[in-house]
Structures are given as structure tokens and as C-alpha cells.
Amino acid sequence: MSTDVSSLMDLGGDLAGTYRRTASSGASIDAAVSEADLAALQRDGYVILPDLLTPAELGEIRDAVAPLLDRHGRNGFEGRMTQRVYSVLNKTRSCDRIADHPRVLALLDRLFLPNYLLSMLQVINILPGERAQLLHTDDGFYPPPRPRAALGAATIWAIDDFTADNGATDIILGSHLWGQRTPAETEREPVVMEAGSCVFFLSTLWHGGGANRSAAPRLAVTAQYCEPWLRPQEAFTLSTTRDTVRAVSEDIRRMLGYSIHPPFIGQVDGMHPKRLLEPRAQAL
Ligand SMILES: O=C(O)CCC(=O)C(=O)O
Secondary structure, eight states: OSSSOOSSSGTTTTTTTTSOOOOOGGGGGGGGHHHHHHHHHHHSSEEEEESSOOOHHHHHHHHHHHGGOOOOOOTTTTTTEEEOOOSGTTTTTTTTHHHHHHHHHHHHHHOOOOOOOEEEEEEEEEEEEOOOOOOOOOSTTTTSSSSSSSEEEEEEEEOBBTTTTOOOOOOOOOOOOOSSSSOOOOGEOOBBOTOOOEEEEEEEEEEEEEOOOOSOOOOEEEEEEETTTTTOSHHHHHHHHHHHHHHHHHHHHHHTSSSOBTTTBBBBTTTTGGGSSGGGTTOO
């Protein structure tokens, strides 16, 4: 049998022929800053990125999500005294900067294959009286056994200050390196940080929402990301309207799945998914 293809990767550019892979805005971050972030992340399993959102941006997020916080969690994991908003991109543009912040993308660019995906974007409001959430990892539902490299990463953004008693995310320092070990409750350490900061952690790190022993809610937004060959938690290609896809940044569009993991993953009818955004594809 003769063929001009010796490896499937020879086809890597074919589907992406019309739409070349777009550059990540993570490239705008000083390499020394990102390398320092990465070193802390690899050592501890998490890194705090301070002061990334302005007071105006925080106010915009608070105003936009307040009317969406209309129900409590349905089980102990979601939290009976916790309010969550899913499918955030279809409901407000105010959290876009959280999904595509260049400082975060610069880390993702270093950790994962090109065209990594957004796996989850969620608002989490922990109300006074909420108990500590079950400790968990964010990629434990993918079968490959630990210890292994993280298959994804998460950010949790403090929209309110995170304090030691208001439900700040608890992390287990260094647990990203563990094999099958599970943590004890006594190993929890709250991530204390000011509003506008985020904690970035590997999806292998054990963590959970903290107990809210204060008198005020703790508002946060979390964005999770995964390798481009994994199925994201939120099925964004099914749930995100075409109008929303057009409205978001090129980075978000790529992370929603309007991108190809070479040579074929993510195709639509044998073509690049961005063809769906062309005017003549409106009827699809
Ligand atoms: O709200 C938090 O601080 C953490 C929440 C979390 O890890 C989750 O719900 O998966």
C-alpha cells in the first residue's frame, strides 16, 4: 500500500488549514514572572497570583452574578449552604477576564498541549454556616492512576477577601505529588488572599471549600482547564450559544473547543469547528 502519510501527525495542519492555531495572550507575560509562578506551582502544587482584578472589575462581577445566585447546592459536595452558577459564559460577560487572564494562560501554556480546553467556569458563593467541603482533586474522575502529571489545572478567584474563617479554599500543601494517599482533615490550610487575587493549582492537588464560620458570604469564581484530548466537565460545545462564542475573546473561543487537537480531535463534519461561525453556516 502506498501512502504519502507516514504518521497521523503529518496531517496535523490539514484541518487547521483555514484557521491556524491562534496565539495565546499568555505570551504577553514576562517569561521570568511565569517561570517563577511555575516553579512555585511545581513545588507546592499551588501558587497565589495577587491583585489581578481591579476594584471596578470586582464590582462588575458582583453586580452581574448577584441576580444569578438564586439556588442552594443540591448535595453535600455542592454544599447545601452554597450557591453555584454554571454555564457562566452564556449568562454574563463579567467573568471573561477570569477565564482568559494572560497571567493564568501563561502558566497553562507551559503545562499543557496547545489548544488546552476550559473544563468548567463556575461562580461559588459560600454562605455563613456552610461546613467544610469534602477534600478532593479535580482530575480524580479521569482513570489514569496517580502519581502522574496533572491532567488539568484550576483557578479560584477571590471576589471577596478570602480569610481564615469565611470559607477560603483549603489546600493540602504538596499533595499534588502523592500517589494513592488521601489527606486528613487536620492537613487543611486555608488560602488567605485579598479580593482580586486568585489561587492557581494543579488538578492533582487535594483541596476543598472551607467552612464559613463568619457572618458574611464568600464569593468566588473558579475556572478549570484540561488537556485538549480530554472531555471537559462542562460540555461547552453543546451549551454555549453561537452568539456567545462570537462575543468572547479568541482565547476563550479556542478553549471552548473551537480549535483542533491535531490531527482530528474537535472536528465538525470533517472540518475545523470555526467553520460553524462563518455566515453561511448560520443555519446549522
Ligand atoms: O469554593 C471553593 O473554595 C472550592 C470549591 C471546589 O473545589 C469545588 O467545588 O470543586
